[in-house]
Amino acid sequence: MVVIFVVSCMENRRTSTDVYLMHLAIADLFFALTLPFSAADIHAGHWMFGTFMCKLISGLQEATFYCCVFLLACISVDRYLAIVKATQFLAQKRHLVGIVCALVWVCAFLLSLPIIVNQSMDSWRMGLRILHHTLGFFLPLAVMMFCYGFTMCTLCHTRNSQKQKAMRVILSVVLAFIVCWLPFNILELIDTLMDSIDVALYVTQAMAFAHCAINPILYAFIGKKFRNQLLMSLFKKGLLGRNTMSKYRVGSVNSTGNVKV
Numbered sequence: 068m069v070v071i072f073v074v075s076c077m078e079n080r081r082t083s084t085d086v087y088l089m090h091l092a093i094a095d096l097f098f099a100l101t102l103p104f105s106a107a108d109i110h111a112g113h114w115m116f117g118t119f120m121c122k123l124i125s126g127l128q129e130a131t132f133y134c135c136v137f138l139l140a141c142i143s144v145d146r147y148l149a150i151v152k153a154t155q156f157l158a159q160k161r162h163l164v165g166i167v168c169a170l171v172w173v174c175a176f177l178l179s180l181p182i183i184v185n186q187s188m189d190s191w192r193m194g195l196r197i198l199h200h201t202l203g204f205f206l207p208l209a210v211m212m213f214c215y216g217f218t219m220c221t222l223c224h225t226r227n228s229q230k231q232k233a234m235r236v237i238l239s240v241v242l243a244f245i246v247c248w249l250p251f252n253i254l255e256l257i258d259t260l261m262d263s264i265d266v267a268l269y270v271t272q273a274m275a276f277a278h279c280a281i282n283p284i285l286y287a288f289i290g291k292k293f294r295n296q297l298l299m300s301l302f303k304k305g306l307l308g309r310n311t312m313s314k315y316r317v318g319s320v321n322s323t324g325n326v327k328v
Contacts, residue, residue: 247278
């Protein structure tokens with residue numbers, strides 16, 4: 068919610084990356100809202116909230132998962148175009164960024180429909196999991212690796228420290244995604260073929276679900292510009308005194324007010 072608050076306070080000063088990060092935070096928030104139900108399910112050993120809630124929670128988890136990974140891929144493409152191709156086309160065409168985000172949410176919802184429509188899905192289990200791993204992890208991961216690989220090569224040949232700092236939070240977010248979701252995806256893929264790794268699957272699922280809480284921490288502790296913008300937003304809302312803001316503020320917020328991550 069902190070990320071959503073900070074970016075929303077920017078009003079007309081948001082960059083394309085800011086918009087993607089705000090939608091990513093919204094998806095993480097929706098995913099986090101489903102976690103108490105998953106925890107209760109694991110603790111009780113069975114689902115106790117009825118068929119409707121089962122479909123709703125499972126569908127919401129699936130949709131927000133797809134949304135997160137697609138948005139991370141969009142951010143990698145955005146940074147690739149801005150740094151490697153030296154173009155701000157999408158940043159200048161803000162309505163296109165909004166369209167891309169809308170398409171991401173629509174695609175994520177459509178990909179979650181099989182789980183919502185048919186929760187048992189025994190006959191579809193293999194196909195849905197392959198689809199989940201392919202479109203929801205390995206393909207977006209390949210896009211991120213390609214884009215960030217070329218981006219890092221470009222940054223290694225430039226002395227633009229501002230761009231290098233701007234990549235720090237985003238790369239940390241991607242790394243957090245890989246660390247949190249890769250073990251679960253690997254074991255779930257194995258579980259598709261084997262049914263004897265329940266404990267390991269629960270552990271890696273907990274790691275994967277923890278991902279929704281890691282992104283805001285990365286923004287707050289690694290992105291200096293984000294911290295400055297947060298303090299400025301709290302100050303403007305009257306929630307923070309001038310002395311306190313001056314004490315904890317790092318660096319300075321530039322005239323555009325954008326969050327440099």
